[in-house]
Amino acid sequence: MGKQLIYSVYFILPVLLLWGAKPAKKGEWNDGLSLEQTKAFQGFLTICIMLHHIGQKTCASWLFPKSRIIPGLEFFVPIGYILVSFFLFFNGYGAYKSFHTKENYLNGFVKKRVLPVVLALYSTTVIFFIARLLVGEKMDVPGALLYLSSIKLCNPNTWYVIVLPFFYLAFYFSFMFIKKDGFAVFSTTAFVVLYMLLGTRIDHNDYLIRGEWWWNCVHMFPIGIIFAKYENKIIPHLKKYYWVYAIAAVLALYPLYLYSCFAQDFFSYYGENFFAPDKVMRRRLTLLSQVLVTTDFVFAALLLGMKVKIGNRFLKFMGTITLEFYLIHGLFVELCDHTFDGGVKSPFPIRNVFLYVLVVFAFGVPSAILLKKLHGLILGTGKRKAKEEILKKAS
Numbered sequence: 001m002g003k004q005l006i007y008s009v010y011f012i013l014p015v016l017l018l019w020g021a022k023p024a025k026k027g028e029w030n031d032g033l034s035l036e037q038t039k040a041f042q043g044f045l046t047i048c049i050m051l052h053h054i055g056q057k058t059c060a061s062w063l064f065p066k067s068r069i070i071p072g073l074e075f076f077v078p079i080g081y082i083l084v085s086f087f088l089f090f091n092g093y094g095a096y097k098s099f100h101t102k103e104n105y106l107n108g109f110v111k112k113r114v115l116p117v118v119l120a121l122y123s124t125t126v127i128f129f130i131a132r133l134l135v136g137e138k139m140d141v142p143g144a145l146l147y148l149s150s151i152k153l154c155n156p157n158t159w160y161v162i163v164l165p166f167f168y169l170a171f172y173f174s175f176m177f178i179k180k181d182g183f184a185v186f187s188t189t190a191f192v193v194l195y196m197l198l199g200t201r202i203d204h205n206d207y208l209i210r211g212e213w214w215w216n217c218v219h220m221f222p223i224g225i226i227f228a229k230y231e232n233k234i235i236p237h238l239k240k241y242y243w244v245y246a247i248a249a250v251l252a253l254y255p256l257y258l259y260s261c262f263a264q265d266f267f268s269y270y271g272e273n274f275f276a277p278d279k280v281m282r283r284r285l286t287l288l289s290q291v292l293v294t295t296d297f298v299f300a301a302l303l304l305g306m307k308v309k310i311g312n313r314f315l316k317f318m319g320t321i322t323l324e325f326y327l328i329h330g331l332f333v334e335l336c337d338h339t340f341d342g343g344v345k346s347p348f349p350i351r352n353v354f355l356y357v358l359v360v361f362a363f364g365v366p367s368a369i370l371l372k373k374l375h376g377l378i379l380g381t382g383k384r385k386a387k388e389e390i391l392k393k394a395s
Contacts, residue, residue, distance in 0.1 A: 005354035006072035009051060017044050020312035029239060032305025033231075038090050040311040041301065043318025045083050050329050050360060052080040053157065057337045058353050068338055072353045078261070084160060085217040085294035086301060087322075091164060092224025095171050096185075100228075109172050111379075114165045117323075119375055121150060121161040124327040128155040131331060136344045151207055156341050157330040159214045161323075167192060167221050185229055189222035200283040203272040212269045212283065216290045220298060238303065246307075249300035256293040263289035321368040328371055329364035336360065 024030045031037065055073030063069050095113070099105045129147055132139070132154065139147065146152035150162060170191035178184040199215035209215070227234065238245055267286045271279025318325070334340045336350045336359055350356040375381070 003070070003072075003352065003354075005352075006357070008354070009073070009357065010075075013044075013048070016047070016312075016314060017310060019314075020310075022309045024307050024309070029306055030309040032302050033093070035094075036316075037305055037310060039319030039322075040315040041305070041319075042087060042090070042322045043315045043320075044310075045086055046318055046322045046325050047361075048076065049080060049083050049326060050333075050364065051357065052076040052083065053330060053333050054353070054357055054360060056080075057333060058356065070351060070353050079257075081213055081217040081290065082257075082294055082297050085220045086298050087160075088164075088217060088220040089224040089227070089298045091167070092171075092188075092221040093228045094224075095168065096225045096228035099175055106172060106176050109168075113168050114172075116375060116379060116381075117161050117165050117168070119378060120323055120327055120371075121155075121158055123371065123374065124158065124331075125150050125154045127328070128331060131335070132340065132343070135335075135340050135347055137340065146207075153210075155327065155330060156334075157327060159210070161327065162208070163195070163214065163218060166195070167218070171225070181229070185222075185225055188225060192218055192222050196287065197284075200287060201280055203279075204270065212287070212290075216287055217294050219291055220294060223295065223298075238306070242303070242306070246300075246303045249296055249303055252296050253293070253300055256289075256296050260286075260289040260293045321365070321372055324368035324371040324375070325364055328367045329360055331367070332360040332363045 022030075051073055055076040057063075058068075058070045059072060059074050060069075060077050125148065129144075132147070143152075147154035150158060153159070167188075171188050174184040174187035174191075178187055196215045196218060199209050199212070202209050204211045263286045267282040268274075268276070269283050269286050271282045276282055335346055336348050336356055337346045338349055340346045350359060
């Protein structure tokens with residue numbers, strides 16, 4: 001019976017998402033692009049990403065020996081890149097909207113947008129480095145330096161916070177030095193596309209740009225920018241033909257996902273393993289299938305958000321710690337796994353998957369809160385927010 005409890009997540013998740021949801025009345029619209037709604041949905045997706053990482057440790061097809069496989073979270077194993085695509089869309093969307101609505105937005109852009117992400121990367125890298133030493137991983141000086149520099153990932157979930165600062169910097173330099181808005185958008189988009197083309201040329205490895213998960217959803221960053229640029233034209237059009245687009249987007253999602261699975265099997269990201277002379281082309285054809293499914297996923301989420309306002313206290317809270325929880329929960333995933341990131345034996349292996357999920361969440365949330373407070377102290381954001389609140393009350 002205990003082993004079957006894990007299937008309750010498929011009931012719990014819809015309840016978490018829809019608790020407190022408010023459908024819009026006929027002829028009325030919800031702002032599906034509002035910061036409040038998108039943060040709430042990101043909080044929900046962060047929980048799904050946690051389940052994705054635990055699923056990879058408990059029921060992924062590549063686990064060995066096969067006796068390690070415990071069913072329950074198979075649904076989440078292959079969809080991590082789809083979940084992260086929503087975050088990248090709003091990274092791009094938010095940067096463009098802020099540039100056009102906030103005065104002198106680019107002044108201090110690096111400090112406000114780039115530095116917090118870099119700090120999150122290296123603070124969790126140090127935490128994982130200490131954890132690796134404590135669980136008994138042996139490393140020489142070059143190995144330690146590779147870990148601490150994040151050239152080799154000490155925290156295995158940090159690819160996102162490694163590539164995001166480069167996309168932000170591409171945005172910053174494009175919009176700082178290119179006066180024509182369309183050319184600045186093109187420049188940022190070109191940077192991300194070139195990164196994807198570079199990624200498809202690199203074989204799977206132990207260092208930077210390790211595999212397809214480093215680049216198979218990053219196209220959503222420029223798509224978010226382009227959407228923001230033409231939002232005033234896109235949204236009225238979507239409202240006019242809403243049910244056509246909504247039904248089409250939802251119905252297309254599963255077939256597009258199946259096609260992406262077919263493309264991975266037929267073309268393969270792993271052409272180097274069977275000495276394929278056209279391995280780069282194979283990767284790009286597979287990538288195209290995932291571009292389609294991620295774009296449709298975000299499009300469907302936005303369309304549904306136009307008619308249903310989601311949000312409750314739990315999602316609102318999770319939306320405030322998404323980055324920190326994303327980065328720190330993996331520590332407890334590793335500590336409770338069979339081995340710590342494929343190395344030494346983990347000290348607290350848990351075979352009951354439902355208990356595994358509860359432990360990771362129970363330790364991940366307070367750790368994320370502490371991590372956020374630490375980052376706030378280092379960056380001084382806590383004092384700045386307090387000053388803003390005082391000024392608001394005074395006015």
